[in-house]
Amino acid sequence: MKVLKFGGTSVGSVESILSVKKIVEAEKEPVVVVVSALGGITDKLIKTSKLALAGDLSYQSEFDEIAVRHHQMIEAVIPSGENKERLLETIDALLDELKSIYQGVYLIRDLSPKTSAAIVSYGERLSSNIVAVLIDGAKWFDSRTFIKTEIKSGRQLLASDLTHELVKQAFVDLPKVSLVPGFISTDADSGEVTNLGRGGSDYTASIIAAALDASFLEIWTDVDGFMTADPKVISTAYTINELSYVEAMELCNFGAKVVYPPTIYPVCVKNIPILIKNTFNPSGKGTVIKSDIAEDQKPIKGISSINGTTLITVSGLSMVGVIGVNRRIFSALANNGISVFLVSQASSENSTSIGVRDADADAACEVLNAEFSKEIETGAMYRMTAESGLATVAIVGENMKHTPGIAGKLFGTLGRSGINVIACAQGASETNISFVVDGLFLRKTLNVIHDSFFLSEYQVLNLFLCGVGTVGSSLIAQLAQQSEKLKKERGLKLKVVGIASGHNAMFDREGISLENCREQLAHSAPSDLNRLRDEVIGMNIFNSVFVDCTASSDVAGLYQEFLEHNISVVAANKAAASSDYATYQKLKSTARQRGVKFLFETNVGAGLPIIRTMNDLLNSGDKILKIEAVLSGTLNFIFNKISADVPFSETVRLAKEEGYSEPDPRVDLSGKDVIRKLVILAREAGYRIEQSDVEKHLFVPDSFFRGTLDEFWKNLPSLDADFERRRKVLESEGKRWRFVSRYENGKASVELCEVGREHPFYTLEGSNNIILLTTERYKEYPMQIQGYGAGAGVTAAGVFADIMSIANV
Numbered sequence: 001m002k003v004l005k006f007g008g009t010s011v012g013s014v015e016s017i018l019s020v021k022k023i024v025e026a027e028k029e030p031v032v033v034v035v036s037a038l039g040g041i042t043d044k045l046i047k048t049s050k051l052a053l054a055g056d057l058s059y060q061s062e063f064d065e066i067a068v069r070h071h072q073m074i075e076a077v078i079p080s081g082e083n084k085e086r087l088l089e090t091i092d093a094l095l096d097e098l099k100s101i102y103q104g105v106y107l108i109r110d111l112s113p114k115t116s117a118a119i120v121s122y123g124e125r126l127s128s129n130i131v132a133v134l135i136d137g138a139k140w141f142d143s144r145t146f147i148k149t150e151i152k153s154g155r156q157l158l159a160s161d162l163t164h165e166l167v168k169q170a171f172v173d174l175p176k177v178s179l180v181p182g183f184i185s186t187d188a189d190s191g192e193v194t195n196l197g198r199g200g201s202d203y204t205a206s207i208i209a210a211a212l213d214a215s216f217l218e219i220w221t222d223v224d225g226f227m228t229a230d231p232k233v234i235s236t237a238y239t240i241n242e243l244s245y246v247e248a249m250e251l252c253n254f255g256a257k258v259v260y261p262p263t264i265y266p267v268c269v270k271n272i273p274i275l276i277k278n279t280f281n282p283s284g285k286g287t288v289i290k291s292d293i294a295e296d297q298k299p300i301k302g303i304s305s306i307n308g309t310t311l312i313t314v315s316g317l318s319m320v321g322v323i324g325v326n327r328r329i330f331s332a333l334a335n336n337g338i339s340v341f342l343v344s345q346a347s348s349e350n351s352t353s354i355g356v357r358d359a360d361a362d363a364a365c366e367v368l369n370a371e372f373s374k375e376i377e378t379g380a381m382y383r384m385t386a387e388s389g390l391a392t393v394a395i396v397g398e399n400m401k402h403t404p405g406i407a408g409k410l411f412g413t414l415g416r417s418g419i420n421v422i423a424c425a426q427g428a429s430e431t432n433i434s435f436v437v438d439g440l441f442l443r444k445t446l447n448v449i450h451d452s453f454f455l456s457e458y459q460v461l462n463l464f465l466c467g468v469g470t471v472g473s474s475l476i477a478q479l480a481q482q483s484e485k486l487k488k489e490r491g492l493k494l495k496v497v498g499i500a501s502g503h504n505a506m507f508d509r510e511g512i513s514l515e516n517c518r519e520q521l522a523h524s525a526p527s528d529l530n531r532l533r534d535e536v537i538g539m540n541i542f543n544s545v546f547v548d549c550t551a552s553s554d555v556a557g558l559y560q561e562f563l564e565h566n567i568s569v570v571a572a573n574k575a576a577a578s579s580d581y582a583t584y585q586k587l588k589s590t591a592r593q594r595g596v597k598f599l600f601e602t603n604v605g606a607g608l609p610i611i612r613t614m615n616d617l618l619n620s621g622d623k624i625l626k627i628e629a630v631l632s633g634t635l636n637f638i639f640n641k642i643s644a645d646v647p648f649s650e651t652v653r654l655a656k657e658e659g660y661s662e663p664d665p666r667v668d669l670s671g672k673d674v675i676r677k678l679v680i681l682a683r684e685a686g687y688r689i690e691q692s693d694v695e696k697h698l699f700v701p702d703s704f705f706r707g708t709l710d711e712f713w714k715n716l717p718s719l720d721a722d723f724e725r726r727r728k729v730l731e732s733e734g735k736r737w738r739f740v741s742r743y744e745n746g747k748a749s750v751e752l753c754e755v756g757r758e759h760p761f762y763t764l765e766g767s768n769n770i771i772l773l774t775t776e777r778y779k780e781y782p783m784q785i786q787g788y789g790a791g792a793g794v795t796a797a798g799v800f801a802d803i804m805s806i807a808n809v
């Protein structure tokens, strides 16, 4: 025989309850079916009782909703006839009783634990009667007659031996389908209604399975099995095929709600496997929990967590001398029914920290202050301190004990993500490492661990994209095109969780679809710098990268804070890396300290691998002695275009029309852009330099940069004649103009140079860039990097490459 338990969601809707009928009726061997209350009803029963207690008449409408929900279910799933009539009588009688109890609570304004227990019992009593009629040939059993509890440490707990015997007696003759309400029980002495605690239907099923030596205990719920983490928190969680009893017990104890913790023990003792299945997907494999699981298991099987943790610290300078502190702590708490789920004690014995649920915190402090009142009075110990708003996380896996370095990796990963571990504990059995973090960091913590221990099928990098101009848009197109391939082939999921323009911004931690995202953005909430900062930091999302495709120094001003919050920065924007040296240095050192990245490869030479190459040279011990480069695509375009037919002013106009120059070409002609690039290169080569250190020799008189843009365009042709005269001379000498940036011996300069045929810069086509690096190793023949130095596509690709280097897949 088998025991099948169907949870609230499995009997919560017409569709699911009909699925239950199908699953049970397809069984060949006798089954005991345990059901919960219809989904959400237990909560509603409790809420209604609280309203009645508070004298709030709206309890009546809440009650009516409970009644209607059950009637509607019967109407939808039970065919007309005698059975239905009888069922309606039973249900109405139960609802009448319940109504009277609520009335009593309302009138007397008293809700004893006994009355509460009576009220919540109606959930399962109602649902089980409906399912018993729904399933062909099912016989209803009253679990109150054989599931017995008794008071232990102030709580109603299972009276195991008595229950065991009573269950065996109740099911001596096993019908094809026995239908049992879960959760409810009665006190062994008084016979009053009690229950097994919230989520207790799982336990009812397990107790029956153990007493009847079932071949299997099947727990049918609303997910595909026991998953690596709560799928409601971690979207990439997936079903675990097999778990040992120990692993399941550890995960359940730490909040994996899918199985009520006491459920595991009774069946574990009898070596009865538990199968977790999905009522909404009965053909899915589900999860088996048993003793002899396959050996090739991952070291970490799953993660679970308990939000609402309070850490109580018992401390004192002379605690070392106080005898039996730990025994007294635990006895005092146990005698008051307070359970402790984490203990951490340093070997100095000066303090012991214990984790309890928030709800138990005040009582726990009171009990402990009373227990140690004498020591506190003499100063041997301090009063208890409690820190609440925390969360406890556990990583679980029996194979951890065979794998060194798990704790190191765990705490290293958390540190790099800016997550502070407040307390931790690992038992010598090494099946569980648990630790306490700030509750606000829980989601991030779970995601980081899930991701870094490859519990997920792929690694996730969360991206905030700022700027949707030509480069930003091109990047979005490239991300959209590559994302499936990267996921499949590299196990990397690039998830865009925020997009911002200068005016609007949208954020979604579940990911933003890149299709028509620009339109979505145009219709999303207005945004400014403050909102951008608050949202990006406030989302507190793991493995995140802020990608700046703007040219705004205000946006660049946010990097420092982002890095401090462990958010990497990838900038196409030159503003930060070329700003004053101290700012540049601080950004780089913050990134290093926080274990995140600040990358800006596209600041110089668009997608060309210049900065990365320089870093590689330096890291391997080389020294950069000289940098010579043509770094302005616009200027190179201009000096390649200029000819007898195309005068200077016309080349500038063409550069603008063809999108090479900035909207105001004076930014290029003034050498400003090139100077910023040279400064960045020199700094990356290891030299301390400011923009003001760069000598500049311009080819357009200063007066052109002072007036308006219109005046500039009007006056520009006045330079043509002189340029043409000089150009002719240059041509006759077989030379060309190049705007060259140089750094050597601490001296930086930008100037228009004449280069002959033998010079590597002579043949530089179109708007290309070239850079020559003379180093100690590349001395006689400098290293040369050359190619497109501008353009949205190549720049976006360079940004993409920076993003990929952060993913490090």
Ligand code: ADP
Pocket: 006, 007, 008, 009, 010, 036, 199, 220, 221, 222, 223, 225, 226, 227, 228, 229, 230, 231, 232, 255, 256, 257, 258, 259, 302
């Ligand atoms: P039921 O009503 O069937 O008893 P529960 O709500 O008690 O269902 O338990 C199922 C829920 O447990 C899932 O919907 C899921 O959100 C949650 N859950 C938490 N941790 C896990 C986990 N590790 N694996 C699967 N589900 C989990």
Ligand code: ASP
Pocket: 007, 008, 036, 037, 042, 043, 123, 182, 183, 197, 198, 199, 200, 201, 202
């Ligand atoms: N109905 C009870 C609850 O919601 C028991 C259960 O569902 O297991 O807690």
Ligand code: MG
Pocket: 007, 199, 202, 257, 258, 259, 260
């Ligand atoms: Mg449950």
